[in-house]
Amino acid sequence: MDTHRQDLYPDLTASGGLGPAMKEAATWRGCDIGLSPWATDVIRIETARGYVSVDPATEERLFRVTVHIPGFTWEIGSTDDLGLLVEAVAAWREGMPFEELEAKFDFMELEEFARALETGEPTSLQWSDLLSSDF
Template identity: 70%
Template sequence: MNTHRKDLYPDVAASGGLVSAMKEAATLRAGEIWPAPSNTDAIIVETSRGLVSVDPATEERLFRVRVLVPGFTWEVPGFSWEIGSTGDLGLLVEAVVAWREGVPLDELAARFEFLELDEFARALERGEPTSSQWADLLSSEYHQRQRGLLRRLHADEVLRHMFPVISHGAVRLRVDLFDGASRQVLVHELDGERCEVRVGVPEADWVEVPTGDLTAHLRAVLNKQ
């Protein structure tokens, strides 16, 4: 930790790093956290409501808290959204412990005023993140160009249960939102009559499929995996 960051986070530096500092703070509050391996400076904690990351700011003393969806394979890393920030390490750890223990969001919001729990966080709590994501994408003006494709995929009783993401203009579907290695497909609409489809791994070939056969093709391929 450089001198500037030590000045901002003397308690973290004294503990030997953020992982140690958070574990010590959690123990003092009769809680536990289990940081997961990370390739970034952020500390990541696994929970049943997604991965929670804690990232210390460099310009001021501030611990930024985000919820992460694990990275999709291929070229897309996944996504995250911030749910709050605080300069109080003890308060931060209490909130992370409570999130990990499954404390209801209304109670979390009442106990920790720095948390900003949006509709997607509440969809996670309800166990409905996939339906919430579909609703957001289908109503999004930003993704209006993909709306016809989204509607076609959503109309299928199997595909609508896969988690959708728009990536480089294509629709990506994954069976399990929280499993980065879960079965997934990528669909790129070429025109009103043809789509390109890639299933499973980055090395897989793109396959051109008539738009009218798209959902049947996807279901057949997924059933083989």
């Protein structure tokens, strides 16, 4: 890690990287985040809802959470609280309904596409968005 990031993330540096810090925070909070034992700084967790990735911002202390499904990637929120982050990742993995996720984790921003994914209709929403686009 560079010096700038060390100043923003001393807890990550002390733990040996983002992966070990997330595992430690998850253990401390009694969460299962499903992180592979070898994860260090590139965090990508497989869930039934696609892959969740976490990456720290370089300009400020902020953990960005992104979801990836085949053909689509979208950011679902960001927080500076590592403990809250691991709780949200664990809840996502456990399949907590999106409305409950938004209510419990106010940093999460689950837009219309995420709701369509939950109901099993992302394709129709994608077509609707494309057909209504000015482009």
